[in-house]
Amino acid sequence: METRQYPHRRFNPLTGEWVLVSPHRLLRPWQGKVERLPEDQRPRYDPDCYLCPGNTRAGPVRNPAYQSTFVFDNDFPALLPEAATFPGESSALFRSEGEPGRCQVVCFSPRHDLSLPELSVSQIAAVIGAWTEQTRLLLEDPGIAHVQIFENKGELMGCSNPHPHSQIWATCHLPNEVQKELDHQRAYRERHGSSLLLGYLAQEQQRSERIVCANQHFTALVPYWAVWPFETLVLPHRAAGRLTDLNDKEIDALADLLKRLTTRYDNLFQCSFPYSMGFHQAPRTEDAGDFQLHMHFFPPLLRSPVVRKFMVGFEMLGMPQRDLTPEQAADRLRESSEVHYKEDRR
């Protein structure tokens, strides 16, 4: 066996965690499902959708007849500002704290039937503009330390409504993943005197085997330490802590890259590719200077529109594991077209 095919583990310098890579297992016979899904036929407007313009939500409140993006406070928020008064406990074994915060929903478009790759670059730039503006507004509140923007796409990811939308959860403490990434970026700076993610990007640009696509200001790549089969990391080319640090040109470039990347995802299995994606941006803490803005895409699909990777068994009890290597995943994504398969058919 070629040594590249040996089982090995790879280190994630952002979180300090390891992933087990077992490339030789890809040789094993596959008898699982490979079927195609029936094409999803959604109307442009759904009278029963609580996100479509002019419709009634819980509350009851009526959505405006919005034409571009639309932001509202989640009617069923996971976080509440009044949680600041939660009494909490602080013993060694029983510890709890109030988590005051806010939750919002950001609709990408009035169109019920479109998803990110089907929007134009300028429409995606408007979505990024809405995320940026909410980041700015939420951080004006001294009780908010971190703004988590994310999209859960597809039934497979537990998304309750296909109308294109994302969520924002703003918290007074740092979520676990953000705290880990902050600690590791700070420690890297102290040890090497430079930015972890800018240094990583420079080396990936030289190696090039994991780069999926890029433009003047952003690069999408499959990280060396990826856990999900087609996981990607989207990185800005210069130091920027938050969305609010980007200029208009960079927002347009990010929109261009997101359209191209999500189109490649949809074309991979000719389906609306499910994922959880989101931004990690600098929290409002004194030591956040080393935090570099980036996006993660965590898609669950492995072999077809219905065959997903599970995180069970050894992964639950031990550590995550993958068979398809990040380099093979990057090859597949690079081969995937940037012309959407639905566009092709029109």
Ligand code: H2U
């Ligand atoms: P997800 O499908 O990604 O969970 O997002 C839908 C969100 O919309 C969910 O968080 C909210 C839910 O609480 N929602 C409202 O705010 N108002 C409603 O009338 C229905 C759903």
Ligand code: ZN
């Ligand atoms: Zn809708």
